[in-house]
Amino acid sequence: MTLLLSLAVAISFSTKFEGGNLGPVETVGPLHYRCPVTGEADHQNRNRQASWYYFRIDGARNQPLTLDLTNLLGEYNYQAGTHAVTANTRPVYSEDNRTWRHLTDSEVSWNDTRKELTLKLTPRSNRVWIAHVPPYTNEHWARFRPQLPGGVTIGRTVGGRPLELFTIGNGPRVIWIMARQHSWETGTSWMLEGGLRWLLSTDPAAVQLRQNFTWKVLPVSDPDGVARGGVRYNSNGYDLNRNWDTLDPVKMPEISAQRAAVLAWLDSGKPIHLFITLHNTETQDYVDAPPAFTPLAQRMYDALSRNTSFWSKSPGPRQTAPSTTQGMKGRMSVVQGLFADRRVPAMLLETMVEPVPTLKRPRTIDDWQSFGRGLIQSLATSAEAR
């Protein structure tokens, strides 16, 4: 009877919520499901990346589930055969869609022949959520946003969502921070929120940084992608961290609006001492800047090493090439584009989502937020000396 009852309750998968995404699930055996990761390709149907899934499972309490994450292969900068979900990926699990834990080593296995990640878990609740990394959606940002001063709308996305620029502090030295050019990279939003919470606090060190610096913040560069559970392209398929050399206000209004805001600031005679764009990657943290700004990037690398869980395989900052794909139009990142246009001292910070050797775990929301506090301090230290 018990068996019949449990079979009668259907297990269902859902992605009908902000940021939700998973391909059509296929049942291959009792409590065994194949779960294709949708992935996303660009406007030329190239550079497919499959590093975002976020779904709910209902009706599976106490049932030992086997979930194969499939269809992971893609391309990166036109190199085929890459995959952002790897043997070291530890997806996150939640019973309240708010607090997340990473699946343990024993709950995850990698099939290197098929390039598939299999999750074996037994939900302890009738409704649970699984995601690649702890989700941070437009709803999260909307909850935090009222605490920020000085927000202005600088443009609209393809989908009509406002793009905002915030100003904190009024000091003579100026730091710009950009995040979520790629919608899957939620760690950077947790990091930014943690950093800004601290910067706005009554901590005397934070008060000092509001007096000594003007902080310009572009928090969510692709809110359309965040809403639909996208990976790294805007609604028209354009990578917002390429294409800084091909301005098109219709196809990629996000870049046009952000670039216009930066240039208007410079054209009004105001300086930028440091510009940083925040990104997530898989296997290590790193800082990357044009060779002209290696000393600045080195200060940032050193400060991050002191103040945060920053873990880099390279002994210092990396040097950015003039373009991500030489000789091809539409391949300049924001760092490359702003350097080519105005020699802005811009840099990229990549932070990893796989287990961090310094922490011996993948970063939790708390880890991202405390990294954010260290990030703000590191930016100030680096920009002070210039």
Ligand SMILES: [Zn+2]
């Ligand atoms: Zn990115």
